[in-house]
Structure formats: structure tokens, C-alpha cells
Amino acid sequence: MEFNQKEPIYTQIIADIKLKFINGTYKLGQEIPSRRELAKQLGVNPNTIQRAYREMEEMRLIVTARGQGSFMTSDVELLESLREEALHHAVSQSIETLRSFGKSDREILAAMKKYLERGASR
Incomplete structure (x- = not known):
């Protein structure tokens, strides 16, 4: 993923995950990469990923189960x-x-x- 300089990285990450959900790359209820794993994949600060995940949780786009990981919503x-x-x-x-x-x-x-x-x- 390449980031632009016009908007914050965390919002670009949210937009990318949202697009992957909309187009079916991520399915309802599917586990997504851990915060640490995604930070490493994208080469960004883990705090940036933490912020993106927190915002997606507030949007109800993802659900995080302590000790089990983060999953796309199951809300059709x-x-x-x-x-x-x-x-x-x-x-x-x-x-x-x-x-x-x-x-x-x-x-x-x-x-x-x-x-x-x-x-x-x-």
C-alpha cells in the first residue's frame, strides 16, 4: 500500500480495509491482521495501526475479541x-x-x- 501526503495514514488504512470489505476481499466475520502484523506489513508505527483499529471499532466495522484477534463485522x-x-x-x-x-x-x-x-x- 502506498500512502499519499494529503491525508493521515490511519485514515488511508481505514479506507483500504473498508474497500477490501466492500469488494469481498475481506468477508463478514473474517479475521484481519493483528495490529503488530499490519504495522510490520505496511512499515508504519504500531500506534498508527492502533488508531485505525480503534476508529474502525467505533464505526462497528471491526470487532476485537481479547486474546483472539480482530474480525470484520458480521453485520450484513x-x-x-x-x-x-x-x-x-x-x-x-x-x-x-x-x-x-x-x-x-x-x-x-x-x-x-x-x-x-x-x-x-x-
């Missing part, structure tokens, strides 16, 4: 909510970009519909 509704949030963000970003190209909402909608129909026929 939370997963669906995160997926919906990611979809909304991706669509909003795409529309914003296309508008910056001078495309109207009607042109954007027609292009997306055409793209989706073409993709469905493959």
Missing part, C-alpha cells in the same frame, strides 16, 4: 450500507467529472445507459 446491513455509500460516491464523482467536460445531465444519462447496455450484451 452495515456492509450493504457501506456498499451503497461507495456506489453513491463513485456515481457522484463520475457525474462531476463528466459535467466538468461540459456534458449535460441528459448526455451523461444517455452515455451511461448506452455503456451499461453494451456491457450487458457481452
